[in-house]
Every structure is written in structure tokens, then in C-alpha cells.
Amino acid sequence: MKLEQLLETNVKKYGEYPMLYFQEKQFTNIETKRISDRFAAGLRKQGIGEGDRVMVILPNCPEVIFSYQAINRAGAIIVPVMFTLHPKEIHYIVAKSGVKAIITSSFVLEKVRSAVQDLDFQPAIIAVDVPTGNDVLNFYDVLVDNNNKIGIPNTTNENDTAVILYTSGTTGSPKGVLLTHKNLYTNAENSAKHNETERGTTLGVLPLAHVYGLTVSNITMLLGSAIVIFPSFNIIEVFAAIEKHRVRTFSAVPAMIHAMLSYPDSDKFDTSSLESVSSGSAPLPVALLHAFQSKFNADVYEGYGLSEAAPIVTAHRKGIQIKPGSVGIPIPGVEIKIVDENGNNLPVGEVGELIVRGDNVTQGYYNNPEETEKILMDGWLHTGDMARLDNEGYLYIVDRKKDLIIRGGFNLYPRDVEEILNRHEAVSEASVIGIPDERMGEEMVACVVKKEGSEVCAEELIGYCQEHLAKNKTPRQILFMEALPRNGVGKILKTHLRQTAADIISSTNQK
Numbered sequence: 247m248k249l250e251q252l253l254e255t256n257v258k259k260y261g262e263y264p265m266l267y268f269q270e271k272q273f274t275n276i277e278t279k280r281i282s283d284r285f286a287a288g289l290r291k292q293g294i295g296e297g298d299r300v301m302v303i304l305p306n307c308p309e310v311i312f313s314y315q316a317i318n319r320a321g322a323i324i325v326p327v328m329f330t331l332h333p334k335e336i337h338y339i340v341a342k343s344g345v346k347a348i349i350t351s352s353f354v355l356e357k358v359r360s361a362v363q364d365l366d367f368q369p370a371i372i373a374v375d376v377p378t379g380n381d382v383l384n385f386y387d388v389l390v391d392n393n394n395k396i397g398i399p400n401t402t403n404e405n406d407t408a409v410i411l412y413t414s415g416t417t418g419s420p421k422g423v424l425l426t427h428k429n430l431y432t433n434a435e436n437s438a439k440h441n442e443t444e445r446g447t448t449l450g451v452l453p454l455a456h457v458y459g460l461t462v463s464n465i466t467m468l469l470g471s472a473i474v475i476f477p478s479f480n481i482i483e484v485f486a487a488i489e490k491h492r493v494r495t496f497s498a499v500p501a502m503i504h505a506m507l508s509y510p511d512s513d514k515f516d517t518s519s520l521e522s523v524s525s526g527s528a529p530l531p532v533a534l535l536h537a538f539q540s541k542f543n544a545d546v547y548e549g550y551g552l553s554e555a556a557p558i559v560t561a562h563r564k565g566i567q568i569k570p571g572s573v574g575i576p577i578p579g580v581e582i583k584i585v586d587e588n589g590n591n592l593p594v595g596e597v598g599e600l601i602v603r604g605d606n607v608t609q610g611y612y613n614n615p616e617e618t619e620k621i622l623m624d625g626w627l628h629t630g631d632m633a634r635l636d637n638e639g640y641l642y643i644v645d646r647k648k649d650l651i652i653r654g655g656f657n658l659y660p661r662d663v664e665e666i667l668n669r670h671e672a673v674s675e676a677s678v679i680g681i682p683d684e685r686m687g688e689e690m691v692a693c694v695v696k697k698e699g700s701e702v703c704a705e706e707l708i709g710y711c712q713e714h715l716a717k718n719k720t721p722r723q724i725l726f727m728e729a730l731p732r733n734g735v736g737k738i739l740k741t742h743l744r745q746t747a748a749d750i751i752s753s754t755n756q757k
Contacts, residue, residue, distance in 0.1 A: 247431050248318065248403070248404055248427040248431070249314070249315075249318045249408050249430060250282075250315055250319045252431070252467040252468055253279050253282065253315055255468075256467045256468070256470055257276055257279055259470060262274050262275060263275060263470070263472070265278055265466070266308045266311060266472070266473060266475060267472065267474040267475065267487075268474075268475045271308070275467075278308070278312065278315070281312045281316075282311075282315035282316045282319060283316075283319065284389040285312055285388060285389050286315075286316040286317075286319035286320045287389075287391075288316075288389050288390045289316060289317065289347070289388070290320050291390055292347065292370055292383075294320055294322050294347055295321055295400075296320075296321030296322065297322070298321075298322045298345075298347075299322065299325050299343045299344060299410060300313075300322050300324060300325065300345055301327055301345040301347070301349065301369070302314065302325070302326050302349045302350075303328075303329050303331075303336065303349070303455070304329060304349065304350060304351050304354070304454075305351065305353060305354075305477040305478065306453060306454050306459075306476055306478075307351075307374065307475065307477060308475060309349070309351075309374045309385060310454045311454070311463060313349045314326075314454075314463075319400070320400065321400030321401070322346075324408065324410070325339065325343050325345055325409075325410050325411075325412070325422075326409065326455040326456075326460065327455055328453060328456070328734035328735075329350075329351075329353065329354045329455070329734075330734045333358075333360040333361045335420070336357060337360075337361040337362070337364075337365075339420065339422075340361055340362060340365065340369065342412075342422060342612070343410055343412075343612065344367070345369050346369055346370065347370040347371070347372055348369050348370070348372065349372045350373050350374075351374045351375050351376070352373060352375050355371075355373055355382070358371060359371075359381070370383060372384075372388055374386075403427075404426065404427040405426055405428055407424050408425060408429075408430055409425040409430065409457075410423065410424060410425070410612050411423045411425060411457050411460075411553050413553055421612075421614055421617055422611055422612030422613070422614070423457075423553045423554050423608050423611060423612075424608055424609045424611065424612055425553075425556050425608060426609065429605065429608065430460070430556050432579060432605040432606055433461060433557070433558055433605075433606040434461055434464035434465045436558075436577045436579045436580070437461065437558045437561070437577055438468055439577070439578050440563055440577040440578055441547070441561065441563045442563065442564060443465065443469055445470050445471050446472075446494050446495070447471065447473070447474065447493055448462070448466060448474070448495065448496045448497070449474050449484060449487055449493055450462065450473045450474060450476060451479050451484060451497075452499065452735065453734055453735055454475075457556065457557040458497065458499075458527050458551065458557055459735075461556070461557060461558065472491075474487045474491060474493075479502055481505050481509050484502075484506070485506075485509070485512060485515035486515065488516075488517050488519065489515045489516045489517065489519075492519040493520060494519055494520065494521045494522070495520070495521055495522045495523065495524070496523060496524070497523070497524040497525075498525055499526065499735055499737070500525055500527075500528050500529065500530045500736065501528070501732065501736035502736065503523060503525060503530070503538055503546065504534055504674075506542075507534065507537055507541060508674075517542055517544075520543075520544040521544055521545065522544055522545040522546070522547055522564065523547070524546075524548075524549060525546055525547065525548045525549070526548070526549045526550065526551055526557075526558070526561075527735050527737055528737045528738065529643065529661055529664070530546065531668035531669075532570040532571050533665075533669045535548065535570050536570065545562075545568060546568075547561060547562035547563060547568070548562060548572070548574065549561030549573055550573035550574070550641060550643055552629055552631075553608075554607065554621060554627055554629070555602050555606050555607055555608070555627060556608070558577055558580075559580055559602055559606075560573050560574045560575055560576050560580075560582070560641045561574040561575075561577055562575075569636075569640050572640040572641060572642050573640075573641050573643055574640065574641065575639050575640055575641070576639075576641075579604050579605055579606070580603070580604040581602070581604060582600060582635075582641065583600075583601050583626070584596065584597075584599070584600060584601075584633055584634060585598050585599055585601055586598050586599075587599075589623070592634075594634075594635055594636060595634055595635075595636065596634060597633065597634045598634075599628060599630070599632060600629045600631045600633040600641070601626040601627060602626065602627045603625055603626050607622075607627045608622075608627070610622060630646060630648065631644075631646055632644040632647055632650065632659070643661075644661060644662075645659045645660055646740075649680075649740055650680075651678075651679075651688050651690050652680075653680070653687060653688050653690060654686045655687070656718065658680075658718075660677070660679065660690075661678075663678045663690070663692060663711055663715065663719070663721060664677060664678050664692075666710070666711050666715060667692060667694060667707065667710075667711065670702070670707065670710055671700070672696055672700035672702035673694055673696065673697065673700075673702070674695045674696060674698075675695040676692055676693065676694045676695070677692070677738050677740065678690060678692045678721060679691055679740055679743050680744070682748070690719075690721045690723075691721055691722070691724075691747050691751070692707070692711075692721040692724050692725070693725045693727050693730060693747060694707065694725070694726055695729060695730060696726060704723070704726075708720060708721060708724060723751065725750055730743065731743055
């Protein structure tokens with residue numbers, strides 16, 4: 247099945263119902279299909295067809311869903327981009343992907359204009375809320391009467407690329423992950439099966455430009471569910487939506503779960519309908535999991551995925567044991583192994599690199615065969631994540647291979663220390679990094695955000711770590727920060743954090 251068929255099947259199976267809620271607006275599934283068909287015809291009229299790339303750079307709104315459906319209906323490829331990116335980052339993606347059109351809004355328009363200035367080609371710019379002018383077409387002006395045809399005929403198939411998703415670039419230049427219709431459709435279908443998800447209303451708090459948010463929207467159509475779309479994560483609006491729509495489950499990232507737990511007026515809202523929250527995209531501290539479950543009487547199902555796996559690989563679900571610290575078991579259709587540096591299988595309990603195989607795995611990176619060869623070997627995706635399995639097949643992510651700290655020849659895993667620090671009553675958040683050290687090769691530094699009104703010193707936190715871990719596995723320095731740097735989906739930017747920490751330490755040493 248192709249992604250545009252998700253909506254076709256949804257309409258045939260469930261009939262008309264309100265599917266998208268956004269601020270004061272709502273759109274039924276049939277209205278969504280009608281607008282998508284008309285926009286697809288409009289894109290064709292603009293000369294966009296099979297294999298062409300179209301960038302969508304918008305805050306969450308219904309037009310993102312319309313655009314995704316329309317682009318695939320026209321036979322073209324979606325290039326989703328976070329609207330928070332800098333113009334130089336947008337320029338890089340536009341230049342590398344060679345998009346023929348950019349769908350955006352007034353909120354991002356000036357950044358887009360700046361990004362395309364020096365290109366040797368000029369993509370059409372389509373804005374959802376700007377009148378048609380010299381260099382911009384209004385989204386709704388592009389729509390054409392499609393004479394009530396069912397979709398736009400094209401010859402693409404499920405093995406063709408549906409999406410090129412550029413990685414966040416936290417470990418280097420962004421790479422365009424090629425995701426086929428089959429990659430994304432099977433991942434949505436198998437995720438729904440694994441979670442035994444029921445029809446209902448969920449929350450669209452994840453960026454639709456991120457593969458996790460994109461998959462949630464696909465699952466919503468697959469199940470005949472509805473989704474409340476948020477342009478940004480607003481804690482009051484989230485609680486209000488849970489109460490109004492009797493939301494049973496939704497997907498989030500740890501930063502959102504932390505915000506819900508920390509909000510002092512959560513008791514003013516009726517959250518009794520909430521049964522579970524799925525957490526992914528970044529490690530979930532065990533202390534946060536326990537605290538959330540206790541406060542809201544709702545399970546937290548931590549899972550694991552990555553863009554190159556479209557994205558979901560493992561997850562917890564209703565009916566199986568929740569093992570705090572674990573990211574669950576593989577979803578149907580996905581195989582995993584833990585291997586050493588030579589590709590040999592490792593026994594239960596031993597730490598090695600996680601590799602993945604299944605219909606969800608990418609075909610590689612767009613126009614980048616060298617990087618593709620590094621991650622795809624003998625049909626297996628090499629994730630770059632260090633992990634272990636227990637004797638019941640539950641997966642534990644230990645750390646990113648690139649986040650591993652090698653101190654004096656010993657491998658140290660930042661997450662071990664982060665879990666300890668996050669349990670301390672004065673700590674709101676913690677992230678542990680390695681910075682270069684002449685004597686030891688690397689030295690461990692913990693970056694800590696204190697809870698509001700809490701007082702704690704560095705010596706106390708180092709001592710606290712040493713109560714739970716061997717001394718050589720604990721940080722040598724604690725840096726207190728107002729906030730940890732994050733990307734648009736809430737993942738801590740460790741590359742940025744390393745540079746910030748190195749600058750602070752260097753400046754302190756010079757005084």
C-alpha cells in the first residue's frame with residue numbers, strides 16, 4: 247500500500263467523521279481527502295510530478311497533512327523540515343534535495359526567502375497564510391477543481407521513495423534518509439498491531455516534520471482515529487484537550503512528559519481518561535517514568551526507533567511487563583541483534599551495537615552512497631546505538647556509540663550517570679558528556695538543570711553519584727545550566743553541549 251491510500255481506505259472503512267482538530271477548526275476525513283486531491287491537482291498544474299521533491303516547512307497545522315497526502319498523490323516525494331531551523335540549514339537541505347517547491351507559512355517565509363537567495367534554481371514558494379504575490383503562491387489559490395476524481399493517477403509503487411527525511415545533523419551534516427511507502431506504511435501498521443491501539447482521539451503534540459510525528463499521523467488514519475493538532479507544545483492546551491476529548495493515549499517525548507509532570511496546576515484538569523503515553527525519540531529517565539505513572543495513574547510505554555527504521559523498532563505495550571530502563575520488545579516484522587565490532591552475535595546481557603532488519607529499514611541516504619554503505623550491511627541496518635538484550639528479549643539502549651566516553655582506556659556510558667542524577671531530589675534534568683582531556687583522553691562532565699527553588703552544590707552531586715557507581719565511572723565536574731540545548735523534537739543536542747561545556751571550562755581555567 248502507498249501512503250496516499252491510507253486516507254482512501256480510511257474513508258471507505260469508517261465513513262465520514264471529524265478527523266483533524268486544530269484550534270477552533272475541524273476537518274472530516276472526507277474534507278481532508280477533498281482538499282488533498284485538489285492540492286495534488288494544483289501541484290501537477292505547477293509542473294510537479296513523479297519523483298520531484300517538495301519541501302514542507304510548517305508549524306503543525308492541518309495543511310501539513312493536506313500537503314503530505316497531496317504530494318504523494320501527485321507522485322512526488324515529501325521533504326519534511328523543522329520550521330525552527332536556521333536559514334543556512336534550510337539552504338543546505340534545499341540545495342541537496344533539489345526541491346521544486348516549498349510549502350511554508352508567514353511564520354517561516356523570511357527564513358525560506360533567505361535560504362533560496364543564492365541557489366542556481368528557484369523552487370516555487372507556496373504559503374498557507376500569505377496572499378499570492380510576486381514570489382509566493384497562496385496554498386488555497388493552488389487548489390484546483392479535480393472534478394471529484396478519486397486521487398491523482400500516478401505510476402509510483404510501494405517500493406518508491408515517499409519521503410526524504412533529513413537527519414538533525416547532531417553528529418555531522420544532515421543526511422537525507424530515503425523512506426519508501428512500504429517502509430512507512432508497514433511501520434505504522436505493525437506499530438498499531440503491537441500496541442493493540444483502539445480507535446479514539448489522540449494528541450498531535452509531536453512535530454509532523456519529524457518521523458515520529460509523521461508515523462503517528464499515519465497510524466491515526468489507519469485506525470480511523472482523530473487527532474488534535476498543536477502548533478507547539480502548550481501545556482495548558484494539552485491538559486484541556488485530554489479533558490475535552492477524553493484522550494486515552496498519545497505519543498510524546500521525555501521533555502513533554504517532564505513538562506506535564508512539573509506543571510503545578512495539572513490537578514485542575516480531568517485526566518482520568520488517560521491510560522498510557524508512548525515515549526520515544528530520546529532516553530526516558532526511570533525516575534521520570536515512575537513519577538508520571540504515580541501522578542496520573544497512566545502507564546508510560548517507552549520505545550525505541552530511528553529515522554532510518556521509519557522509525558519504530560521496539561516498544562512496550564498493554565499486556566506485557568513494563569521494565570523501567572528498557573525500550574520494550576521488537577514490534578511485528580522487525581528483527582534485532584546485538585553484535586560486536588566484527589559483526590558477531592553477542593550473548594544475552596553483553597553490550598554491543600544494535601542492528602535491525604525488516605520492511606521498515608531505509609534503502610539508504612539520498613545521493614550519498616558512501617554513508618549508505620556504512621549503515622547497511624547484508625540487509626541489516628547498523629544503528630550506531632550500544633545496547634543489550636535480557637533473557638526475555640527486552641532491549642536496553644546503553645548509549646549512542648558516539649556518546650561513549652573512553653576515560654583512561656575504560657568505556658563509560660553517560661546514561662548510567664544520567665539515571666543516577668535524575669533521581670536526585672534537587673535535579674530537574676541532567677546530561678552527561680565527554681570532553682577532551684590530555685591525561686585521560688576524555689573526562690566526564692555532567693550538565694545539570696536544578697529544580698526551581700532547589701539548592702545543591704557540585705560536590706554533593708558528585709558524592710551522590712559515587713554512592714551508586716564506582717568512582718572512576720562518575721563525573722569529575724558538574725556544570726549547572728538554566729536549560730539543556732534541544733532540537734525541535736526535544737532531543738538533547740550533545741554536540742552543542744560538548745562545545746558549550748568545553749568553552750565554559752576553558753574560560754574558567756583561564757581566570
